[in-house]
Amino acid sequence: MREKEYRSVSAARGGLLFMRGVPGVALGDRVQVRDQRNRRRDGQVIRTSHEVVLIQVFEGTEGLDPERTWVRFLDRPFEVMLSPALLGRIFNGIGQPRDGRPPVIAALQRNVSGAPVNPAVRAYPREFIQTGISTIDGLNSLVRGQKLPIFSGSGLPHNRLIAQIVRQAKLPAEEQSRFAVVFAALGISHDDARFFRESFETSGVLQNVVMFINLADDPPIERLILPRTALTVAEYLAFDLDHHVLVILSDMTHYAEALREVATAKGDVPARKGYPGYLYSDLAEIYERAGRIKGRRGSITMVPVVSMPSDDITHPIPDLTGYITEGQIVLSRELHNQGIYPPVTIPPSLSRLMKDGIGKDYTREDHPRVASQLYASYARALNVRNLASIIGAEELTEHDRRSLAFAEAFERRFVNQGEEEDRAILETLSLAWELLSRLPPEALSRVTEADLARFHRGPSAVDEAP
Amino acid sequence: MGETLDINGPIVTVRLSGVMNGEQIRIGALGLVGEVIGREGDRAVVQVYESTESLRPGEKVEALGHPLAVELGPGLLGQIFDGVQRPLRGLVEQGGDYIARGLSLPPLDRDQAWSFVPSPDLNPGMNLAAGTVLGTVQENPTFSHRILVPPDVEGELIDLAGAGDYTLEQVIARVRDRAGTPRELKLYHRWPVRMPRPYRRRDPAGEPLLTGQRVLDTFFPLLKGGKAAVPGPFGVGKTVVQQQIARWSNVHVVIYVGCGERGNELVDILESFPKLTDPYSGRSLMERTLLVANTSNMPVVAREASIYVGVTLAEYFRDQGYDVVVVADSTSRWAEALREVAGRLGQMPVEEGYPAYLASRLAAFYERAGRVETLAGTTGSITLIGAVSPPGGDFSEPVTSHTKDIIQTFWALSKELADARHYPAVGWADSFSAYVGAAASWWAEHVDPAWAERRAAALGLLTEADELAHIVNLVGPEALSPEQRWVLESASLIREGVLQQSALDPVDSFSSPEKQFVLLDLILEIHDQGRKLIALGVPVQQLLGLPLLGRAQRLKGTYGSDQVPSLRDFVQEIRAAFEPFYRDYGRGEGEPTPRAAPGGSFRRGKRE
Known part of the structure; x- marks a missing residue:
């Protein structure tokens, strides 16, 4: 069928249109909906048969009069125009300009749904990215092609942290022109959107940023297609134009909520907390588009923000995200309230790809063991802190008191750092040893004797500690 | 020939008469392949292995006359297949870096002689x-x-x-x-994946599956032909445990089913296994490994099939008289695929949206494990190890709880251990193995008669220490007696020095049964000596300050599995460290000399 317009909407509710008597419509096709006041909306076919066609409308179905609504079937899927001219521009979820400038016209168009990368051609991510943030570089290293989300909560400074990563995670000078950012805003506030824009501007990357914006007061269903549009552009930049692309998706919780809204309207069987059973597969379609491909120079590194409803890490959205992504950086309200920035809480944070991106050839030989030791010593210290809160610090053994002092120093000096403070990895490691030296060598079982001989500052350093 | 009627995600209703349930169907201009899962009148409900985007009502469909089957013959090993056994490397040549739809390629190379x-x-x-x-x-x-x-x-x-x-x-x-x-x-021949391959007789499992991981082999053993589950929330190291098993298990063939998991994890295997050496054959690990991959972004229906494809391939190698281990990561994603299809069919959900047949499907899958006498009269085995990914780490959810009823070995991964970077994060309180008795006779015969007793002693210490830790958390360590303080220290030695084992440490990634036993025995020796000294009146603080303890923790990374004799010699250091205390405090009654050294002369003599 070629483009045809129909007026057979039988029902409109919850962002969905139900149409009768439109034969031969393809699943996933793009439609244009025109309401009684001639306002245009965009939609997509999500179920199709000869009798009934189901359409999700990205702008929602508010104010639609089914009897006076026209639907035009465009007979093609959602596609996005691809050209280097996208850099520096701002679009909405379906790729229409939001910056008042004309649309990008290009010969190359691709279906936003993408296709799965064949696992046989993926290249394993191994190149360490220095973010200049000790808790990430030292303990949860990010590598090119990784997907590492930030699990946050309302009111926590995830946006500032991301802006700092974008500012500091630069490539060597000769590769700087190959650095690009794809920023997908999903239901964020006007203020946050402005903050990002300004921080891209001050860090001088604005000309290499493509923004896809759906703000908090924009229609939520558009959020379902926005990350797909953004990632299609990211794939083009990375694998056609050899860019190293950092994709920021903020906030995926808003995405999942939109998915639930449509699923409920469709009558899908809910699994947990009303989210549909396919939430995992759906999120995976998005997250798995990060990575590297053999024989291609570019890469897609993804840093999604997931705000945990009521700070609950077992909520389906962070939970399923954690099962798909290669680790997570978890922010803590407790650290934030103590004035520690970035409030990265160490025990639940993790980078799965760290093991292959650090060490001898990438950072420094002792890095993996130092990271493991910091984790272990801090975990022990947290237990001591719990104990101290019950029996009082006076009752602790000397070893425990040292442990407690280590935790304090670790949080104040290692975790805490300035928003403008860019620490090189060797600086981070040196700081780590300075802190570990406050503990006696026999308490450090994760490092080797050789590490101790080389980096531990000796018993005098232990004794200086309170 | 028939036509498509309704397209609802991966579920397509077609008008097509005379098809069987389970029959393969080719759909539309793209030639997407699917499988009949329901019949009603002249209509069939088909689940499609590929994305149905752009499919329309009215496209033609064709029945292929056979159910989903795998090709079995030379050329399987070293390969990576998708969930319906398409060779992924071959698909690259046909379709490029992305998996295009409608590609079809025979699993095995027709040109190779x-x-x-x-x-x-x-x-x-x-x-x-x-x-x-x-x-x-x-x-x-x-x-x-x-x-x-x-x-x-x-x-x-x-x-x-x-x-x-x-x-x-x-x-x-x-x-x-x-x-x-x-x-x-x-x-080669073909065999339908949903039909278990026949064998002559089922034999009881007897020999342990040795994974080289101390917490698994020594503490919660699994037998060849057994079934195990590895449940754990995200980030606790499920995949590393699974990969370690795939790397080091003493079997002939390893089948790794990546079911709904990360693409990069499969790449890790594809890149690292060819470079790793099989500890038994001395050759590249990839020569005994094959992968079935349906990553989380690949179509969900092929995910449901991938588990069956993997286990049918395993049965084929079993029937040749080989020991096979199937690692399925993760069975939860398979169950979710089942749930997704059930939901689209409008089937009544029972628990958390899962269909009522979840438990029976899980049980039927795990029952394909076992040690059998094959039709040819030889013995082969399939050991099935399924990862489970419980939402929110809640082990009471349906997939974990049903799985727990079926399997015999349960390696429960713990968030607390993982948060302290204690890997493998197998928690000793929640894990279990029903195979300890059978494993004990093997260990007694091949390694040391004291295995069962030492294992029980270590688990006892760990359990006691956990209880003491509760008290410490309430009132502080000062409330404990010196003996109890020593129990805490010894348990910590077992945790750090035995249970914890880094997959990345080249010396310790694999631990031979001998090394496993000697390490545990040495650390228990320290515990026993310390306990005696405390009974003689040595202040516990003096023992806690011994540098010996730190050295004992690092033994595992100091001596490899080929240096067990040197490891045994550590007992001299233990004696030397404790001897001064004996001098100062006397030996006590009925304790003339320290107990015979671990791995003492009679054992060494016996093995050589």
Whole structure:
């Protein structure tokens, strides 16, 4: 069928249109909906048969009069125009300009749904990215092609942290022109959107940023297609134009909520907390588009923000995200309230790809063991802190008191750092040893004797500690 | 020929009469393949293995006349297949970096010639039973592929090809079946994945599956032919545990089913396994490994199939008389695929949206594990290890709880241990193994008679220490007696020095049974000596300050599995460290000398 317009909407509710008597419509096709006041909306076919066609409308179905609504079937899927001219521009979820400038016209168009990368051609991510943030570089290293989300909560400074990563995670000078950012805003506030824009501007990357914006007061269903549009552009930049692309998706919780809204309207069987059973597969379609491909120079590194409803890490959205992504950086309200920035809480944070991106050839030989030791010593210290809160610090053994002092120093000096403070990895490691030296060598079982001989500052350093 | 009627995600309703449930269907202009999961009148409900985007009502459909089946023959090892056994490397040549839809490619290479050596004792006119070994193909330097009479064929051998090179489609034997029909046999045959392959008899499992991981082999053993589950929330190291098992297990074939997991994890295996050495054959690990991959972004229906594809391939190797381990990561994603299809069909959900048949499907899957006498009369085994990914780490959710009822070994991964970077994060309180008794006789015979006793002692210490830790958390360590303080310290030694084992440490990634035992024995020796000294009045603080303890924790990374004799010599250091206390505090009654050294002369003599 070629483009045809129909007026057979039988029902409109919850962002969905139900149409009768439109034969031969393809699943996933793009439609244009025109309401009684001639306002245009965009939609997509999500179920199709000869009798009934189901359409999700990205702008929602508010104010639609089914009897006076026209639907035009465009007979093609959602596609996005691809050209280097996208850099520096701002679009909405379906790729229409939001910056008042004309649309990008290009010969190359691709279906936003993408296709799965064949696992046989993926290249394993191994190149360490220095973010200049000790808790990430030292303990949860990010590598090119990784997907590492930030699990946050309302009111926590995830946006500032991301802006700092974008500012500091630069490539060597000769590769700087190959650095690009794809920023997908999903239901964020006007203020946050402005903050990002300004921080891209001050860090001088604005000309290499493509923004896809759906703000908090924009229609939520558009959020379902926005990350797909953004990632299609990211794939083009990375694998056609050899860019190293950092994709920021903020906030995926808003995405999942939109998915639930449509699923409920469709009558899908809910699994947990009303989210549909396919939430995992759906999120995976998005997250798995990060990575590297053999024989291609570019890469897609993804840093999604997931705000945990009521700070609950077992909520389906962070939970399923954690099962798909290669680790997570978890922010803590407790650290934030103590004035520690970035409030990265160490025990639940993790980078799965760290093991292959650090060490001898990438950072420094002792890095993996130092990271493991910091984790272990801090975990022990947290237990001591719990104990101290019950029996009082006076009752602790000397070893425990040292442990407690280590935790304090670790949080104040290692975790805490300035928003403008860019620490090189060797600086981070040196700081780590300075802190570990406050503990006696026999308490450090994760490092080797050789590490101790080389980096531990000796018993005098232990004794200086309170 | 029929036509599509309704397209609802991966579920397509078609008008097509005369098809069977389970039959393969080709759909539309793209030629997408799916499987009939329901019939009603002239309508069939089809689940499609690929994305149905752009499919329309009214497209033509065609029944293929057979159920989902796998190709079984030389060329499987070292391969990576998708969830319906399409060769992923071959798809790259056809479709590029992304998996395009509608590609079809035979799983096994039709052009490659294999050197076939017929079994010497077969002659024309002989009666061949199903499963008889027709001959062998040396698939790679380590693996001898046995070519079998398919399980559904038996009869009189008409002729058998001589030694020589044959491609897969060449006939290597002809058999006149019971009905008198000549059947042509080739180097490969096909078998439907949802039908378990037959065997002669099921045997009880007896020999441990050795993974080289101390917490698994020593504390919660699994037997060849057994079933195990590895549940854990995200970030606790499930995948690393699974990969370690795939790397080090003492089996002939490893089948790794990446079911709904990360693409990069499969790449990790694809890149690292060829470089790693099989500790048993000394050859590349990839020569005994095959991968079935349906990553989380690949279509969900093929995910449901991938588990069956993996286990059917395993049965084929089992039928050749080999030990196979199947690692399925993760069975939760398989269950979710089941749930997704059930939901689209409008089936009544029971728990958390899962259909009522979840438990029976899980049980039927795990029952394909086992040690059997094959149709050919040899012994083969399939050990099934399924990862479980409980939402929010809640072990009471349906997939974990149903799985727990079926399996015999449960390696529960703990968030607390993982948060302290204690890996493998297998928690001793929640894990269990029903195979300890059977494993004990093997360890007693092959390693040390004291194994069961030492294992129990260590678990006892860990449990006691956990209880003491509760008290410490309430009132502080000062409230404990010196003996209890020492128990805490010894348990910590066991945790750090034995249970914890880094997959990344080249010295300690694999631990031989001897090393496992000696390490545990040495650390228990420290505990026993310390306990005696405390009874003699030595202040516990003096013992806690001994540098020996730190050294004991690092033993595992100091001595490799080939340095067990040197490891045993550590007992001298233990004696030397404690001797001054004995001098100062006396030996006490009935304790003339320290107990015989671990791995003392009689044991060493016995093994050599």
